[in-house]
Amino acid sequence: MPSRRRTLLKVIILGDSGVGKTSLMNQYVNKKFSNQYKATIGADFLTKEVQFEDRLFTLQIWDTAGQERFQSLGVAFYRGADCCVLVYDVNSMKSFDNLNNWREEFLIQASPSDPENFPFVVIGNKIDIDGGNSRVVSEKKARAWCASKGNIPYFETSAKEGINVEEAFQCIAKNALKSGEEEELYLPDTIDVGNSSQPRATGCEC
Amino acid sequence: MLESEVHDLSDDADYAASQQQGSASMMLRSDSTKNSPREGAEIVFMKENVAIHPTQFASERISGRLKLIKQSSSLFMTWIPYKGHSSEARLSDDERNLYTIKAVSFTEIRSIRRHTPALAWPYIIVVLSSGLAYPPLYFYSGGVKEFLATIKQHVLLVRSEEDANVFLVNDFQNTLQRTLSSLELPRAVPIACGPSNLSVDESVLNENQGRADNDVNNGSFSATQFPGRPSHKVDPARDLSIHVLEKFSLVTKFARETTSQLFGENHSNGFSERRTHIRNNLDHPRKSSHAEEKTSDESCVALDSQEFENLSLVWGKPRQPPLGSSEWIIFLDSEGRVTDSEALRKRVFYGGLDHDLRNEVWGLLLGYYPYESTYAEREFQKSVKKSEYENIKNQWQSISSAQAKRFTKFRERKGLIEKDVVRTDRSIPFYEGDDNPNVNILRDILLTYSFYNFDLGYCQGMSDLLSPILFVMDDESEAFWCFVALMERLGPNFNRDQNGMHSQLFALSKLVELLDSPLHNYFKQRDCLNYFFCFRWILIQFKREFEYEKTMRLWEVLWTHYPSEHLHLYLCVAILNRYRGKIIREEMDFDTLLKFINELSGHIDLDASLRDAEALCICAGENGAACIPPGTPPSLPLDDGSFYALQDENLWAALKRTSRHSPYPSQNTLLGFTPDPEPVSPVAFLASSLQSAVGASRSAVGDAPAFSLFQARGRLA
Numbered sequence A: 001m002p003s004r005r006r007t008l009l010k011v012i013i014l015g016d017s018g019v020g021k022t023s024l025m026n027q028y029v030n031k032k033f034s035n036q037y038k039a040t041i042g043a044d045f046l047t048k049e050v051q052f053e054d055r056l057f058t059l060q061i062w063d064t065a066g067q068e069r070f071q072s073l074g075v076a077f078y079r080g081a082d083c084c085v086l087v088y089d090v091n092s093m094k095s096f097d098n099l100n101n102w103r104e105e106f107l108i109q110a111s112p113s114d115p116e117n118f119p120f121v122v123i124g125n126k127i128d129i130d131g132g133n134s135r136v137v138s139e140k141k142a143r144a145w146c147a148s149k150g151n152i153p154y155f156e157t158s159a160k161e162g163i164n165v166e167e168a169f170q171c172i173a174k175n176a177l178k179s180g181e182e183e184e185l186y187l188p189d190t191i192d193v194g195n196s197s198q199p200r201a202t203g204c205e206c
Numbered sequence B: 001m002l003e004s005e006v007h008d009l010s011d012d013a014d015y016a017a018s019q020q021q022g023s024a025s026m027m028l029r030s031d032s033t034k035n036s037p038r039e040g041a042e043i044v045f046m047k048e049n050v051a052i053h054p055t056q057f058a059s060e061r062i063s064g065r066l067k068l069i070k071q072s073s074s075l076f077m078t079w080i081p082y083k084g085h086s087s088e089a090r091l092s093d094d095e096r097n098l099y100t101i102k103a104v105s106f107t108e109i110r111s112i113r114r115h116t117p118a119l120a121w122p123y124i125i126v127v128l129s130s131g132l133a134y135p136p137l138y139f140y141s142g143g144v145k146e147f148l149a150t151i152k153q154h155v156l157l158v159r160s161e162e163d164a165n166v167f168l169v170n171d172f173q174n175t176l177q178r179t180l181s182s183l184e185l186p187r188a189v190p191i192a193c194g195p196s197n198l199s200v201d202e203s204v205l206n207e208n209q210g211r212a213d214n215d216v217n218n219g220s221f222s223a224t225q226f227p228g229r230p231s232h233k234v235d236p237a238r239d240l241s242i243h244v245l246e247k248f249s250l251v252t253k254f255a256r257e258t259t260s261q262l263f264g265e266n267h268s269n270g271f272s273e274r275r276t277h278i279r280n281n282l283d284h285p286r287k288s289s290h291a292e293e294k295t296s297d298e299s300c301v302a303l304d305s306q307e308f309e310n311l312s313l314v315w316g317k318p319r320q321p322p323l324g325s326s327e328w329i330i331f332l333d334s335e336g337r338v339t340d341s342e343a344l345r346k347r348v349f350y351g352g353l354d355h356d357l358r359n360e361v362w363g364l365l366l367g368y369y370p371y372e373s374t375y376a377e378r379e380f381q382k383s384v385k386k387s388e389y390e391n392i393k394n395q396w397q398s399i400s401s402a403q404a405k406r407f408t409k410f411r412e413r414k415g416l417i418e419k420d421v422v423r424t425d426r427s428i429p430f431y432e433g434d435d436n437p438n439v440n441i442l443r444d445i446l447l448t449y450s451f452y453n454f455d456l457g458y459c460q461g462m463s464d465l466l467s468p469i470l471f472v473m474d475d476e477s478e479a480f481w482c483f484v485a486l487m488e489r490l491g492p493n494f495n496r497d498q499n500g501m502h503s504q505l506f507a508l509s510k511l512v513e514l515l516d517s518p519l520h521n522y523f524k525q526r527d528c529l530n531y532f533f534c535f536r537w538i539l540i541q542f543k544r545e546f547e548y549e550k551t552m553r554l555w556e557v558l559w560t561h562y563p564s565e566h567l568h569l570y571l572c573v574a575i576l577n578r579y580r581g582k583i584i585r586e587e588m589d590f591d592t593l594l595k596f597i598n599e600l601s602g603h604i605d606l607d608a609s610l611r612d613a614e615a616l617c618i619c620a621g622e623n624g625a626a627c628i629p630p631g632t633p634p635s636l637p638l639d640d641g642s643f644y645a646l647q648d649e650n651l652w653a654a655l656k657r658t659s660r661h662s663p664y665p666s667q668n669t670l671l672g673f674t675p676d677p678e679p680v681s682p683v684a685f686l687a688s689s690l691q692s693a694v695g696a697s698r699s700a701v702g703d704a705p706a707f708s709l710f711q712a713r714g715r716l717a
Helices: A021-030 A070-078 A091-096 A101-109 A138-150 A165-186 A188-192 B012-022 B026-033 B093-097 B144-154 B173-181 B202-218 B236-263 B266-281 B289-302 B305-310 B325-331 B342-353 B354-367 B374-396 B402-404 B408-423 B437-452 B462-473 B477-493 B499-515 B517-525 B532-539 B548-560 B567-578 B580-585 B590-599 B606-625 B639-658 B667-672 B682-701 B711-716
Strands: A006-017 A043-052 A055-064 A083-089 A120-125 A154-156 B041-052 B063-073 B072-082 B102-104 B108-114 B123-128 B137-139 B157-159 B166-169
Touching: A006 A165, A021 A043, A021 A055, A021 A083, A021 A120, A021 A165, A043 B137, A043 B590, A055 A070, A055 A165, A070 A101, A070 B532, A083 A101, A083 A165, A091 A101, A091 A138, A091 B202, A091 B325, A120 A138, A120 A165, A120 B437, A138 A154, A138 A188, A138 B567, A154 A165, A154 B437, B041 B072, B041 B144, B063 B144, B072 B236, B144 B157, B144 B590, B202 B711, B236 B682, B325 B342, B325 B354, B325 B437, B325 B580, B342 B354, B342 B548, B354 B462, B374 B437, B408 B437, B437 B462, B462 B477, B462 B548, B462 B606, B477 B499, B499 B517, B499 B532, B499 B606, B517 B580, B532 B567, B532 B590, B548 B567, B548 B606, B567 B580, B567 B606, B580 B590
Parallel strands: A006 A055, A006 A083, A083 A120, A120 A154
Antiparallel strands: A043 A055, B041 B063, B041 B137, B063 B072, B072 B102, B108 B123, B108 B166, B123 B137, B157 B166
């Protein structure tokens, strides 16, 4: 029953206003960077086909408004997420400090079935700025925080230069897929009820 | 022309004759004597002072005479507006004519709903068997009871079992049969194309058409629709089409759509062709009629179902050219006061402003300058406000770096604003390029505003709202104060609790339920009733959906509050309706819907959508207004704090419990048309209106499909 396997992976990008969420998404999906992105109002998403072990998935990447005031909308957008990406700007301490708020807010609003093990990925963006001289959040500090939150994978990127973006999203996709499959184990048969064909073991390849 | 003619109200024939003389644009009127049932007709009921309210403003009403006429065995209803009534000077003749009800036969009427609110004038809503309804008819001199009693003497009239205020007309056939029979009007579809099967007016239609064609050929009329507007030539073909549309839209629009559904879209080319022609006429008013012909010939070849779908409502009023400076001065007295602000607002509503005028008029539309201010007073205010602005600006400019270090909120706010202004409209020449001083002004104004309104502070989206204002005003202080005026109304969009947005999204869901129930049902089924996909539209007034010039046009139109303060919500409904077929056909869910809506940006036909929105707004009437909670932006917030509390706790709780019945009162019924000028206390207002609102919403969603324009179309699809 391969058609029953999930092929859509939903990823939510969160983080303070102006840390580069839209830019990261566009760099990954369209390999483009623009200085002229407008502040995101509401939400939007892009999709990208990704391949894992001979299987194709659609990665649906959600870009949301960064201002806290719009967080109450999250409940509509976060639903069904498979992975959450927390982005901060390495040149802004506040954006780093806020990661915890974003993480908690996400867990409240998305209410995933297993919050302890829900996959997050943290991205420190804008490492290109000023050759790294204006950086205020050290990699060490960021990694320490990630470790304290259950070993969240951590990447440092430049959406502008395209540095490390692909790698970060590879990891994001992998984690989303893992999360999706775990979820799938919970209700494989309910989905198949009413199907006339004989029930078979999940994972059967046809 | 206008109201200068002597009014002879004695007789419809005289009325028609005076109309005929009055203006060539009234040409369809010339046959109106024929519309009245002819020989052997007997007037069995007549009532004066029966009025229609074309807008939500109680002051704007069209009064007329309601008659029941019996001819042989048939009963007809007519409502003819008075000509040139003094209290209605603002209304154009076209507007008056638009609402005229000419000899509608009771065989076409499905039901009559009676409303007798305790605090307002009684009114009725006549629903046609097509599902369309005429606007509410208000009986300013009473007489609803006699009206119904008279009908009962001549046709079968029974009370609905479900609602004692609904009277069903000739309800002896089963509903499906009736619906189908009312749809068998394939030839009535293209009004201008040929004979019609519509029961009463067949010959009249043809004659009108013939006559109109003659006039077109003669090219012999001009439009003088607005007070004081210099009469200028317009394309006669355009006015013809508009006129035809306006006259018959009520009855035919529905028939057109449903017949095309019934008979398959491929079979409807003759009609589509005509509609395209009409549409072209509306869209390109300056083309010659020869060019028009050509366009329509070409486009009919390419017509497909997709295109057909795009030609949804066509019966909103035509858009006009923007108000220019020569016409503008006519609205002003010698000292610069706007003598008739409503006429101005109306004019701007239908055409917008020439760009050069925006600088002068936006301040008035936004309420920064009073309409009754003189040139001198405005200059004075400008200078006073300038120093006031400088004072507020100085509050943050004087913050030293040492102080800023200890002022996190200020630093954060400034940082947020700085991040946003550099990504606001940078492709517009005015904000283009590195170190553009206008970007800094944008920042300064927003930061100053966040001190002026410290509680609200800065929120994303504000820079989008300010950008065109600064561009137009081109003066820091003036832009600031215009922005302040705008934020008086839109500020709640940015509230921390998002209540302004939520009340608008809620109102939108109610309006879609009222006006496009198939779409509503679809959204419901797909769990999309939160309408978050329209969030961006509403938050920043469609700023991201149109190019810059179009945004400015839309905003000045919305700021007139002409047909409704909440026209933007009707605009949402209009756009959604335009794409309803696609949304449902492609089975869009929340995600794909959001994506689809976001990607509509840059592809929305503003003028056509505005026409639809206006039509929807008028059509929804007070049922539409009842969908919108009091105080919903851009309405000014309610003054009474206790009412706010009530709204927060009780109404929203009620809203969660039931989404079917709007708990919101109809402002029109209870306040707008109250004979007593005393304001109703908010609590009494709420209590009494809860009942009537439930009734109103029942009429909308329950038994009588009043105003559910698109209902049948969806059912048949």
